[in-house]
Amino acid sequence: MSLVAVRELDDLLRARGQFTVGSRRAPWLALCTFIVVAGPLYGLVMGSYAGSGRQALYAASKMPLLLGLSSLVCLPNFFILNTVLGLREDFPAACRGLLAAQATMAVTLLALAPLVALAYVSGVSYPGATLCNGIALCTASGAAQVTLARHYRPLIDRDPRHRHGLVAWLVLYVFVAVQLAWLLRPFIGSPDMGVRFLRENAFQSNAHVELVHLASLLTR
C-alpha cells in the first residue's frame, strides 16, 4: 500500500502516469488526497515546536484549510477572468494545473518535514523555527510553480492569453493566502503564548497593513 503511495507521489512530481499533463482523465481524487494527507502531516511536525500535542493537531487541521480556502476564495475570479479572456473551454485544464500545483506543494512540504523536525530537535530558537518553516514553505512554493508551469506550457502555446490568467491567479492567490496564513496563526506555536487555535484578535489585524506599517517604520 505504501509502495503504491510512493509510486503515485513519484508520478505526481514527474508528471507521468495518471498525472501526465493533458491526459484524458483528470486525477481529481488523487490530487485532493495528497493535499488532505500531506498537508496535515507537515502541520503536525510544524506545530510540534512547543511540545504540545494539541498545538500540533491545530496546525495539522489548519494546513489544508490554508491551501483549500485560499483557492476557493480566488476561484470565482479565476473563472470569470478565463471567461472574459475567451478561455472558458480550457478552464478545467487550468484548474487541474492549479490543483496539481497545490498537491505538489503539500507533498514537498511533507518531504521537508524531517528537516524541520531535525531543526526542532536540535534546539533551534522560536525565530529560527519560524525561519525554517518559512524556507520550507518557499521551497514548496517553488516546487508548486514547476508543476504549474508544466500544466500551463501547452495552454500558453495554444493561446498566449493564458499567461494573463495565470499571472492574475498568482497575484490574487498570494494576496489572499498571506492574509489567510496571518489569520490562521499560530502554526508553530510560541512557547510563551500558550496553546491556541487562533490568536487573540485574529480577526482584527491584517497582514498587508502590518507590512505597510513595517515598511513605513523602516523608511523613517
Place this chain on the structure above:
Amino acid sequence: MFSALARSRLDLSATLRLLLVAVTVNLAVLASFGPVIAFFTFSTSSYPFMKLLNVAFFVVAGCIGLGFLWRTLEPILDGQAAPTRKDAEEDTEGAEPALAWSRARSRPAGRVFRAWLLIYGAVGAQMGWLLRPFIGSPNREFQWFRERDSNFLHDLVQTLMSLGS
C-alpha cells in the same frame, strides 16, 4: 458623439448596447471579487485597507471591462480588422517599426476610445465619490449620502497615507 465624429458605423442604440456589454463584463468581474472582499471584510478591521482594496478591485474590473469594449469596438470603428504590429510594419516600409505601429494605433478608433476613456474614468470616479458611503465607516453614523467635500483623488491619497501611519 465622438463615435459619430470618427464616422463609425455604429448608431446610438448599437453604441448603447456595446456600453451595456462592457458594464456587464465590469460587473461580472467585480462580482467575482466578492468572495475576496467578503474574506477581507471578515478578517480585518482596517477601514483604510478596505477602501483601498475596493478601489483596486474597481480599477481592475474597470480595466477589464474597457479592454473588452476596446476589442469589440476597434474593428467596428475602423471599419476593418484591428492592425497587428506585422500589418503596420508592412504598410509603412522603411519606417521605424515601433513608430509605424504607434501610427496605426492612433487611427480614429484609438483617439475616440482614449477620449471617451478619460471622460468615463473621471465621471465614474467622481460619481462614486458623490454616491458614497458604500462601505460605511465604522466610526460614523449610517447615512445615505455624505456631505459634499473634498474629491476622490484627494481622499485616495489621504487614505494611502493613513495606511502607513
